[in-house]
Amino acid sequence: MPNGTPFSVNWLVTLLHVRHVTRAVRAAAGGRLLDVGCGSRPFAELLESHCERSLAIEVDRRRYERSRLLPDAWASGLQLPFLDATFDTAVSFQVLEHVPQPECMLAEIQRVLKPGGVLVLTAPHIWGIHEEPEDYYRYTPYGLRYLAETAGLKVHSVTPLAGFWVTMGARFTQYFTQFEKFHLHPVTRPLMAIVQITSLILDSLHRVDSDAWNHLLVAHKPTLAEGTS
Secondary structure (H helix, E strand, C coil), rough: CCCCCCCCCCHHHHHHHHHHHHHHHHCCCCCCCEEECCCCCHHHHHHCCCCCEEEEEEECCHCCCCCCCCCCEEECCCCCCCCCCCEEEEEEEEHHCCCCHHHHHHHHHHHHHHEEEEEEEEEEEECCCCCCCCCCCCCCCCHHHHHHHHCCCCEEEEECCCCCCHHHHHHHHHHHHHHHHHHCCHHHHHHHHHHHHHHHHHHHHHCCCCHEEEEEEEEECCCHHHHCC
């Protein structure tokens, strides 16, 4: 799933996102799984291999109706078409920033999870506007934790996917694309590779997590015993 090579835009952040999501899904997923805002379903194979049954929903039919893998249903995360306590696992990757009422979506996910069911979610902290005009929010780790807890979930962890250097490198490579309209690919693509590889090395030497480009949240719906303890 990583986007090509270091000469590709967003290669580094895609690589890191896939690594973190893969690790979290392998550790937490199981049973009946719901993918909220599945898009073009880049994680379909991973999710299906770590659950008994996977269901994927997406609201943006115009953007994704020509995808190779279509969702199982066109539906909104703000009004999930499922009964209470239906799923053992829910995932949502890079969706929450596009939801005008994120607290409602998390409440809906909490509703359809079984007691003890797990949520794995990623959302950006420092990133440029994209998929406009449906781009509403950016999330600190404290904001993600607050939203999840307000929805009635118990948070296990909120993990930065990388630090300042990766964030800087990713934004820099996006900046280089502005020059490609002048057919400067022979210059911009090697620069992208240099910046992304250098950023990865520097981030491993000196992490500054407060400037993370993205976070991964893992939480679960409390069981009855937890709710009464």
